[in-house]
Amino acid sequence: MTGLSITAKVLIGTSLLGCVAGMAGSFVVLRRRALVGDMLAHAALPGLCIAYLVIGDRHRLGLLLGAFLAGLLAMGVLTLVTRTTRTKEDAAIGIVLSTFYAAGIVLLSVIAHVPQGNKAGLSTYLFGQASSMLDADIAILSVVSLVALVVLMALYKELKVFSFDPEFARSQGWPTLMLDMTMMGTLTVVTIVGLPIVGVVLMAALIIIPGAAARFWTERLGVMLVLSAVIGAATGSLGTLESSGQLAQWLGFDPLGLVTGGIAMPTGPVIVLCGAAIFLFSVLFAPRRGVISRAVSEVNLRRKTARENLLRTLYELSEHNLEQRPPIALEAIRARRAWSPWAARWLLAAASRRGDVERKQNQVRLTPKGLRRAAEVTRAHRLWEMFLIEGANIASDHVDRDADSIEHLLTPDTLDALEKRLADSGALPEEDRQVPVSPHALEESESTPSRDP
Amino acid sequence: MHSNLETQFAVGTPAEADSPPPVEIHDMTVAYHRKPVLWDIDLVVPEGKLVGIVGPNGAGKTTLIKAVLGLVPLASGKVEIYGRPYRRQRHLVGYVPQRESVDWDFPVSVLDVVTMGTYGRLGWCRRPGKSERELAQDCLQQVGMEALADRQIRQLSGGQQQRVFLARALAQSAQIYFMDEPFAGVDAATEKAIINLLKELRAQRKTVLVVHHDLQTVQQYFDHVILLNMRLIACGPTETAFTAENLNTTYGGRLTILDKAAEAVRLGDRPR
16 A cells, blocks of 8 residues: 555545445435534544543544544434433534534644644644545545445345334334444444544535435435445545646646645545535436426426417317318417417417418418317317316316316326216217317307207 | 223123233333323234224324334333234234325335335345345235336325335234324225225234224224223224213313214213
8 A cells, every 4th residue: 555656545545435424424314314424523523632632643543533432422412412301403413513523622722732742633633634644544444434335235224224214113123223323333433534534524525415416316225325425436536636636637627726726725625515516416417306307397398288278279269160270360369378479479480390380470270280289189188177077076167277287297098098987977978089078168159169969 | 981991991802811812901101201191001902803093183092003012112011912022023013104204205116115014024134035025016016006116205195105104014914913094194095995905904814903083984994993092991892982972081072073972872871
């Protein structure tokens, strides 16, 4: 390991940390206990200080042990406060976190006045300093990561049922207290070994961000765990490379624009910023759960709705003389729907591009293809309306609006089932099977179909 | 009141001493933060019955189930499942918690959740395999959800979520089922599907205890009722225990619909 360059060592360390913190963090994110990770990191500070006062900074493992014990103590205090007082967990986390952190800061200034020893080491724990990582740090990190990975994989099934439904898990006989302690213990250990790299203030980001980002991309716990490990590793390594200036060298430009500005950057904050960037990317671009994908499907639905409403309006306006497909004035369409002239024109232009209508100045006429489509749309609308009137007891003058919102989502299967049901109940006369007559009066009397007896 | 309790108590118990009853509760008291929620519960549930647990909000219906399953500590008393403590009989018990008790946005599929029913049998670290998944698929079919096995659970309707929980309990392959409000917030079709499932379980000699809210359907659905309001008001076959008087005691006179009926019963009892 000594043969590796400092950057390589740091890179290994940060990606390992990101990987395992992301995995362990996924479970706490899902259990909505993400802030416990933040508390653990902050609470470690007084532990580090006391360990330093007792054994000096020669033994890295000793310092980490101090931090670990402080983390456990904080967990204990948190449990005690929430169980015995009426304080809610979020408030209790805030109290424990700030108290321990304050004690740590006070101890830091005490240490500053102690004459002997190299004190520079301790303050790096505040914001982390990956470049000062020792071989020993990497060795500890590797061992801890490996153990945490084995624990999480071995107990995958147990942690899954426990995280989803703790009471059910307990009724099955799983020792939920022990599972909880294992989960939180793993998280504590991972947090502690991450402190030299990202520091107590920012460690929570490495625990929360990868899991939260991974959740956007999948609906499966197993996939989410793998993804959060990948995202964590990417966060750690990208942040390291960026803060060391390596990334700017490779890319030929500097994504954050800080290194080229000649400003030295601490690794921890840059790692967190990289994580935030990945999270933002996930929020925006993830399929289905992402903001953009949801906006797009919303817009698509609206366009589909408007398109189908136009076709139905044209069908209804042509209904007195379907064979001839009479030309229809733009005003007649607008009288039926609350569309602005601009919107109506735009919709008609789109319809003529699809070949549904022919336009001539202010008149439109359904094409044979458009008529077929319009008939389908109208059939869906009327079947759904009839169903609402028959099955849901909605008054016939209310039914038009209610039908509008759902009919655009009906699948052909549903429609056929609906038709059969209405036919069986006698609500749908035989001769109406193609497109049923509207179950309510339409606005213009001329367009109400006059069926031959 | 106590004499009433004892007569009801006797109903379910007759000389079945040779084979211990599915559920037997002695002297059970449960308290949250030193405030008692259930007092001195004594009851026996006979085998192969559909049992309704009925009582007003805060009566301790859910607590009763949780206490039996060891999810809340007993202040005193004991619970036996087929004559032995619950922790040795877990494999005989299936549990359907309230639907609101979990986060439905959790990243698992319908089949994943149902497969969780088999975890208890699998033991530590063993992953569910082909036979477990087949069993889960089978249980989904029993609740009419086999087509939705791969859905994420958030995409289900309330009734479908309830059926997933039922299927998970079926996957536990139990002898006794405890169900906490399986009919809450479900549509008529699901209610019918659930009740048919319960009857099927009864036909297999399984015992099912159900926390139930709709008094209208108690007589129609259940063979046996447990009327509860912090104390046990009555426990016995529906026709003898589900009386207007017991209901009135259970609901503390708040049940105005049944007040008149209770009045009539009381007047009838008086010497003329």
